[in-house]
Amino acid sequence: MGYQNEQTIFALSTGLGRAAIAVMRVSGAGSQALLARLCGRLPAPRRAALRRIWANAATQDNLLDEALVLWFPGPNSYTGEDGFELHLHAGPAIIKAVAEALVAGGHALLNPVNLHGEPLPMAVWI
Numbered sequence: 766m767g768y769q770n771e772q773t774i775f776a777l778s779t780g781l782g783r784a785a786i787a788v789m790r791v792s793g794a795g796s797q798a799l800l801a802r803l804c805g806r807l808p809a810p811r812r813a814a815l816r817r818i819w820a821n822a823a824t825q826d827n828l829l830d831e832a833l834v835l836w837f838p839g840p841n842s843y844t845g846e847d848g849f850e851l852h853l854h855a856g857p858a859i860i861k862a863v864a865e866a867l868v869a870g871g872h873a874l875l876n877p878v879n880l881h882g883e884p885l886p887m888a889v890w891i
Contacts, residue, residue: 773799773873787855789863792848799873800849807836820866829862830854
C-alpha cells in the first residue's frame, strides 16, 4: 500500500550546491497531465527519454531545458501514485524556471520538506 496525496507535489531531490544535474521529483494524481503539459508526449514507463521541457508544450512557449525524463505510473511506483522525474541542467535559473512552471496554474504544490523532514531550501525561490 502506497502513500496517497490529494495534491500533486514536487521537490528538488538533489542538493543546491554546484553540480551538472538537478533531479526534480513530482508525485500525485495530476502528474500525468502536468508532465504532458511540460514536454508533450510521455516517455515509456520507467525508461529515461530525452525531452524538451516547455512552460507549455502545447504552444511550445518558453523552452526551459532539454532533460532526461522518467515516468512512473502508479500503482507501480515508490509512493503508489503517478510520478515523474526531471533530470535537468543544474543552473539556478533553470531550476527556478522549471519550479515556476510546475506551480503555474496551481498544477503542483511545492513540498516544503525533503524525505527526511528537513526544510527544502528551494522553497524560498518561489
